[in-house]
Amino acid sequence: MSHIHIPDGVLPWWLITAGWVLTLIILFMSSHRLRKQEARRKLPLLGVMAAMMLIGMSTEFVPIGYHANLTVLTGIIVGPATGFLAAFIVDLMLAMFGHGGITVVGLNTLIIGTECALGSLIFHTLRKAWRDHRRSVALSAAISVIITLLISTSMLVGLIGISNLDPGKARNTGALNLSTFTFHGLFSEGVVSNRVVNPEKEPMGSLYLHDSGVNLRRFTAAIFLLGSIGWVLEAVITAVIVQFIYRVRRELIL
Numbered sequence: 001m002s003h004i005h006i007p008d009g010v011l012p013w014w015l016i017t018a019g020w021v022l023t024l025i026i027l028f029m030s031s032h033r034l035r036k037q038e039a040r041r042k043l044p045l046l047g048v049m050a051a052m053m054l055i056g057m058s059t060e061f062v063p064i065g066y067h068a069n070l071t072v073l074t075g076i077i078v079g080p081a082t083g084f085l086a087a088f089i090v091d092l093m094l095a096m097f098g099h100g101g102i103t104v105v106g107l108n109t110l111i112i113g114t115e116c117a118l119g120s121l122i123f124h125t126l127r128k129a130w131r132d133h134r135r136s137v138a139l140s141a142a143i144s145v146i147i148t149l150l151i152s153t154s155m156l157v158g159l160i161g162i163s164n165l166d167p168g169k170a171r172n173t174g175a176l177n178l179s180t181f182t183f184h185g186l187f188s189e190g191v192v193s194n195r196v197v198n199p200e201k202e203p204m205g206s207l208y209l210h211d212s213g214v215n216l217r218r219f220t221a222a223i224f225l226l227g228s229i230g231w232v233l234e235a236v237i238t239a240v241i242v243q244f245i246y247r248v249r250r251e252l253i254l
Contacts, residue, residue, distance in 0.1 A: 004108050004156060008101030015163050019106030026113065027088055030081035042082050045252075049074040050086040054093060066230040071112055072119030072145045073238045076253050077245075083116025084109070107159060111152050119148040123242075127254075137253070141242040142235040149231045157220050 004011075034042065049070075056068035075083035091108040095101060100108055126140035245252050 004104050004111070004159070005100050006104055008103045010101075011104060011107070011159075011163050015159065016103045016106065019104070019110055021106075023088065023106040023109045023113075026084055026110075030084045033081040042078055045078045046082050046086050046089075049078055049083075050089045053086065053090045057090065057094060057099065058097075061233070066233060068234055068237055069112070069115060069149075070234075070238070071115035072123065072141070072148050072234075073241055075116035075118075075120030076123050076141065076144075076242060078116075080117035080120045083120060084113035087112040087116050111155050111159075114155065115148050115152045118151060119144045122147055137246045138239040138243040142239040145235040145238045146231050149227070149234060153223060153227050157216075157223065160219065161216055 053070045053074055056070040058067070060067050071083070071087065074086050078086065088105075088109045091100075091105050091112055095105050095108075123140050123144040126143060127137060130136035130140060242253060246254075
């Protein structure tokens, strides 16, 4: 719900590059935080949680069109550093299936990885403050999800804002084939040539003459209004799972 479902060739290259650089730095730091003994215990959990995230992000709630991230749940179980590693793996695999472009994997990892890390920190802070019993654990998980998704959605809006991308005209870069309503890849005709080779020229079939009326302010209002529905759904799902884990294998979250 909070990450960038944007194909290649839309966002500016300086922003894409910055996203990849920051992601690689954090991945390096996260991998070095794992000691050998801790890695042996957490790597199986990383694989399981990455698989759950992959399934959640690939499964749509019909008919509302949302999907679960399960990022906060991942952060709670494997921790902030390992959660960021899981976020990168999941984003990379999803990009290979067309769930966003390859070039925006860095930016998506920053957003999803923030959800894993921040959700974990908020949850454990609330859990320690409210003591360890089943209701407080579930409530801590729900609150962590809502706060985390609010922040990550704000990051998404901020990225769109600093990119100077008009949400109502993003399809004019050539990434969207207007005849078939399918997205081109990074090296498809029109994407690289429009954004890199001839950035001052409008692509054929441009819709700039037909303004959709969707500016950044309206985009922000819509994504927070509609996104809040998804936050509540995610909070309920995460709270139920965390409460169940606390009852049967509480050492996984404590």
